[in-house]
Amino acid sequence: MTDFSNSTLLVTGANGNLGRIVVEELLARGAKHIVAGTRDTAALAGFADRGVDVRRLDFDDAASLQSAFAGVDRALIISTVAANRTEQQSAAIAAAKAAGVSYLAYTSAPNARPNADAGGIADHYWTEVAIAASGLDFTLLRNHIYADMTIVGAGSALASGQLFEATGGKGRNYVTRADAARAAAGALLTATGKQILDITGPAPVQQAEVAALYTKLTGKQVTAVTLTGEQLLGGLQAAGVPSFMAQLLVAFDLDAAQGHHAVVTDAVKQLTGREPESLEAFLTANKAALAG
Known part of the structure; x- marks a missing residue:
């Protein structure tokens, strides 16, 4: 396996939830020259103290992009x-x-495509096209929905006793944010050539099973309620979810309903050397967060 631990490796969005874990994983796996890009360099002072080169990187500022990638x-x-x-x-x-730069990894989404019904997922498609057209080597990491999002959605489900969804009873293969981040670090450290990888958990999970896990772990009865995409969008917007994010969430559910989220791969193990964590194990480990 090729080892790029002596190469200069940049992580954009390094102050985000995913980016921080990527940088930690690179440090743990012996990367020698890490560049952490962020709009707020002060927020990454802790990484700078550990030898990480922290650079200002703002996607809307061409000058900062030039200096960050140098x-x-x-x-x-x-x-x-x-x-x-x-x-x-x-x-x-x-x-x-x-x-x-000779190689790019990118955190994309399952079944990235340009269709009008794809919502924000179309953005991933056009980014993938731009990467492929660049002539650089690449790994397109099509991250499936984060298991962490089931904690975000638990509050309203536990309060109402209903988990509203538009997946039509089809499964989605949740992957933890930590597993996705470790896979991204693994790609930076080892991947060669040009490839597209679906980054998934170990097995698809239906929303009825998610509701059952909420019930099991909290003692509060939760039932999955299947809606149409239009009904789900209206409910999210009525709840105050910003339109862009509401449309993205609905697009994800509708993609799941078509089976696009039930994919199972060994990409996490391939890039990290460890099996991906299951949704049940993740929620069990984070049981306290469900109550809060």
């Missing part, structure tokens, strides 16, 4: 959450190529 061999672009993220990420790809 001297970098391999980079992980963590997808942004913005209405203009296709433009943001295309600018980052162009800056990487101009700086002489």
Whole structure:
């Protein structure tokens, strides 16, 4: 297996929940030259104290992209959450190529495609196209929905006793954010060539099973309630979820209903050397968070 631990490795969005874990994993796996890109360099002072090169990186600031990618061999672009993220990420790809970066990893989504019904997922498709067109080597990490999101959604489900969803009873293969981050670090450290990988958990889980886990771990009865996409979108917007995020969440549910989230791969083990954590194990370990 190729070892790039002596290469200069950049992580964008390094102050985010995923980015921080990626940097920690790179440190743990012996990376010698880590660059952490963030809009707020002060927030990563702790990494700087540990030898990480912390650089300002703002996807909307061309000058910061140029300086952040300077001297970098391999980079992980963590997808942004913005209405203009296709433009943001295309600018980052162009800056990487101009700086002489040889390899890009990118955190994408399952079944990335340009269709109008894809919602924010279309942004991932066009970013993938830009990466492929760059001529650089790459790994497109199609991260399936994070197991961590089931904790975010637990509050309203436990309060109402109902878990609203539009997956049509189909399963989705939750992957923990930590497993996805460790896989991304593994790609930076070892991947070669050009590849697309679905980053998944060990097995698909239906929403009725998620509701049953909530019940089992808290003692509060929760039942899954299947809605249409339109009904779910209306409910999310009525609850105050921003339109962009509500549309993205509904698009994910509708993709699951078509079976796109039931994929099972060994990509996590391939890139990390360890089996991915199951949703049940994750929720059991985070049982206290369900109550809070």
